[in-house]
Amino acid sequence: MNLKDLSIKRKLMLITMLTSGLAVVLSSAGLLIYDLISFRQSLSQDLMTQAEIIGYNSAAAMAFKDESAATVTLSALQAKDDIVSAVLYTRDGKIFAQYVHTKASARTFPAPPQERGYRFEGSYLEVFRDVTLNGEPVGTLFLQSDMRQWNSRAKRYATIFLSFVMISGFFALLVSSKLQKLISGPILHLEDTMRMVSATKSYEVRATKFYGDEIGRLIDGFNTMLAEIQHRDGALHHANDELQTRTLELEGEIVHRKEMSKELLNAKHAAEDANRAKSAFLANMSHELRTPLNAIIGYSEMLEEETHELGKVESVKDLQKIQKAGKHLLALINDVLDLSKIEAGRMGLHLETFEISPMIEEMVATLHPALSKNSNTIQVHLAEELGVMRADITKVRQILFNLLSNACKFTDHGTISVDVNRSKDQGEDWIRFQVTDSGIGINAKQKANLFQEFTQADVSIARKYGGTGLGLAISYRYARLMKGRIAVESEPGQGSVFTVLLPAKVTPEITGTTQAEKTSDVLVASSEMKSNLDTILVIDDDSVVRDLMSRFLTKLGFHVVAAASGEEGLRLAKQVNPLVVTLDVIMPDCDGWAVLNQLKADPELAEIPVIMVTVVDNESMGFELGASSYLIKPVDRDRLAVLIEKHRLTRSSTVVDAKAFAASLRNASPKKENGREKGKATRNDGKTAAPVK
Amino acid sequence: MRKVGLLIVITCLLSAMAMGSHAAGVDSSDSSEYLIKAGFIYNFAKLVEWPTTAFPQPDSPIVIGILGTDPFGGTLDRIVADKKIDGRGFAVKRVKWSKDFKDVKDCNILFVSLSEKEHIDSVVEAMKGLPILTIGDAPGFAKRGGIINFTLEDNKVRFEVNVEAAKHADLTISSRLLTLATIVQQAAADGRKSE
Numbered sequence: 001m002n003l004k005d006l007s008i009k010r011k012l013m014l015i016t017m018l019t020s021g022l023a024v025v026l027s028s029a030g031l032l033i034y035d036l037i038s039f040r041q042s043l044s045q046d047l048m049t050q051a052e053i054i055g056y057n058s059a060a061a062m063a064f065k066d067e068s069a070a071t072v073t074l075s076a077l078q079a080k081d082d083i084v085s086a087v088l089y090t091r092d093g094k095i096f097a098q099y100v101h102t103k104a105s106a107r108t109f110p111a112p113p114q115e116r117g118y119r120f121e122g123s124y125l126e127v128f129r130d131v132t133l134n135g136e137p138v139g140t141l142f143l144q145s146d147m148r149q150w151n152s153r154a155k156r157y158a159t160i161f162l163s164f165v166m167i168s169g170f171f172a173l174l175v176s177s178k179l180q181k182l183i184s185g186p187i188l189h190l191e192d193t194m195r196m197v198s199a200t201k202s203y204e205v206r207a208t209k210f211y212g213d214e215i216g217r218l219i220d221g222f223n224t225m226l227a228e229i230q231h232r233d234g235a236l237h238h239a240n241d242e243l244q245t246r247t248l249e250l251e252g253e254i255v256h257r258k259e260m261s262k263e264l265l266n267a268k269h270a271a272e273d274a275n276r277a278k279s280a281f282l283a284n285m286s287h288e289l290r291t292p293l294n295a296i297i298g299y300s301e302m303l304e305e306e307t308h309e310l311g312k313v314e315s316v317k318d319l320q321k322i323q324k325a326g327k328h329l330l331a332l333i334n335d336v337l338d339l340s341k342i343e344a345g346r347m348g349l350h351l352e353t354f355e356i357s358p359m360i361e362e363m364v365a366t367l368h369p370a371l372s373k374n375s376n377t378i379q380v381h382l383a384e385e386l387g388v389m390r391a392d393i394t395k396v397r398q399i400l401f402n403l404l405s406n407a408c409k410f411t412d413h414g415t416i417s418v419d420v421n422r423s424k425d426q427g428e429d430w431i432r433f434q435v436t437d438s439g440i441g442i443n444a445k446q447k448a449n450l451f452q453e454f455t456q457a458d459v460s461i462a463r464k465y466g467g468t469g470l471g472l473a474i475s476y477r478y479a480r481l482m483k484g485r486i487a488v489e490s491e492p493g494q495g496s497v498f499t500v501l502l503p504a505k506v507t508p509e510i511t512g513t514t515q516a517e518k519t520s521d522v523l524v525a526s527s528e529m530k531s532n533l534d535t536i537l538v539i540d541d542d543s544v545v546r547d548l549m550s551r552f553l554t555k556l557g558f559h560v561v562a563a564a565s566g567e568e569g570l571r572l573a574k575q576v577n578p579l580v581v582t583l584d585v586i587m588p589d590c591d592g593w594a595v596l597n598q599l600k601a602d603p604e605l606a607e608i609p610v611i612m613v614t615v616v617d618n619e620s621m622g623f624e625l626g627a628s629s630y631l632i633k634p635v636d637r638d639r640l641a642v643l644i645e646k647h648r649l650t651r652s653s654t655v656v657d658a659k660a661f662a663a664s665l666r667n668a669s670p671k672k673e674n675g676r677e678k679g680k681a682t683r684n685d686g687k688t689a690a691p692v693k
Numbered sequence: 694m695r696k697v698g699l700l701i702v703i704t705c706l707l708s709a710m711a712m713g714s715h716a717a718g719v720d721s722s723d724s725s726e727y728l729i730k731a732g733f734i735y736n737f738a739k740l741v742e743w744p745t746t747a748f749p750q751p752d753s754p755i756v757i758g759i760l761g762t763d764p765f766g767g768t769l770d771r772i773v774a775d776k777k778i779d780g781r782g783f784a785v786k787r788v789k790w791s792k793d794f795k796d797v798k799d800c801n802i803l804f805v806s807l808s809e810k811e812h813i814d815s816v817v818e819a820m821k822g823l824p825i826l827t828i829g830d831a832p833g834f835a836k837r838g839g840i841i842n843f844t845l846e847d848n849k850v851r852f853e854v855n856v857e858a859a860k861h862a863d864l865t866i867s868s869r870l871l872t873l874a875t876i877v878q879q880a881a882a883d884g885r886k887s888e
Contacts (some may be wrong), residue, residue: 060869063736065849067731071872134739134778
């Protein structure tokens, strides 16, 4: 067993035994050795004395050469048991007399007298000494002792020493086995206590303190530690209980929250459902509202013209009022629809690149009637080299139109100015449109919810100035849609400044949307020489529309062929090969999209421009499928006239050289005409005036 | 008588020569009987104490007188030549027989040679009361009142001591010397008559 792993008890005993044993052995051995050495010394002294006496006694005998006398003198040594031999040498080294102890064996003697003095030779002590007579040497004496006293003394000592060590060791063992308990007892007790604590995990146990020494203090410390642990244990239990309570509470809370969130989710679903229902309702309503409005506006326009020709001035004015009210209603419906589309996130962007200056000029021209109404003058400041911008031109136009018409509306005999410039900010080009008026202005309170829907600056304003109160809200959302912004600065009575900041290059919200690239300026030419340049095919299941279109277009000098269904339309298209096809979308059996698809799929008919005329607001789809223009009912007749005229001119002028391009363009994807007009723009324009050429 | 003495002398000489071969002499170069005797005389001086009055001064030499024919040759002179005992040196002188012993009286040791054996009694008489160690070479010298005289035992030189005579001469002889000597008493009758 390893010495280090011995128990404390054994270690203490071992230490005590070793220490006391070592002390006893060392001290007694030292004492004995000292005694033996000094005894040896005294032995040699004795022998020297002996030699002196013998020498003195034998000196005369030697001097007078009396051998027998010398022998007698030496024989006196018989009484000394330890002296085994004695020799007298003459001065010249010869043996003069000799003596050997009777008990000693015969022996040889050292031949010549050697160095004087004593020496230990083996187990013998030898002495050489000069024999002198009156100080004059007469010979040498040799004495040899076997030191038997010393040997017996050493033996006796060894015995005493061994028994002494054994007895003292025994007593030390006895005493240390009793005394070690003083130290090992408390430690063993402490160990027992610790084992008990760790086995039973009960911290109420305390170790007993025996003495006030280090171990006593250790036990005190251990007890303090136990007390601390007990305390902590209690606190921990308490905290644990509390935690459990809290956890339960929390779990209850979580269940509650879950239920709440479930309810909230349900509510959200309900709200979404409601919203969807609202959107569906609005869409339905718009369709339902537009169809009768279509008839009202269309027929009132027809009637107005006819009445005008007949010279019934009063009737004309009444008809104009009907027309105006209808158009206002239409504008309202359109705004509400736009707003709901924006809210629902269904408003897409149709990005195209266009020149800014012509757009502004066209805009200003359009505004002319509104300007003259309140006797306002307009100033247009266009920065040089405005260049092009890429944006949804319809929406840009609508924003500016809203701002400008508002400016006209709220300014009387004042000046309205339009400033357009290009600036750079954060590595991007921005186009800044600024509309300034000297009108009634807006106060701070009004400014706060200026861009909120259905809020005009004042309720009274609606009565006084009219309007839907949706224009700015829509403009604001359009600007945001194109990642731009609108700001207003105004003081009541001081006029207002509206600033629109749009990126020169608007990036689409989601790439790969339905909008198509529109860079090609190549006009689509008809490959068909036999095209009837004065025939227009109207495809619509609504007889009112067919009737109105026929009457309007005939008036413009076109020959109109009407089809009541898609199949009929396709058949007629092949028969007459018209200049333009106007196409409705919602028709029984074969809808407008299908017809458009088939038209574009047929190489003979693919070149015929198709103008969508519908209540369905999905121009993206129309352009995707290859429509040239998209008008939304009720149709702005002036707009329609312009479009048809444009197509007529294009096709007739390109007929001659069309052949050259025909082949290369045959397989090209259906192109939309440059600078196409959208129905929505047309609609908004329609609020006040026809587009300006 | 003379013939006997001569004979003795011769045998002594022979035996001394024989002895010298087996027992070491004092001087290895001269091993005769008288060589040994000369050494003995020197050793006697060591073991005998004189009264302080015997010397005129503390460092006065011990004077050895040889009465009669000198048997030592120069041996005795040689042996004691550089020796000292208790700070005293030695002086050897030859003295002649005379009535008043004028030369003899300042000696400390007086060796009475064999040649003077006729005058032993008168010499002893004359020396009586004086602190002079008398050593005789003739047999019976001590018995006749001398202090020491040489003898031969088994061809070995031994000696006799007359303790009484020494006391009279106020000399102290060491017990160590005495243990080796043959102690003799003074004969009551006249020595010459008995011989």
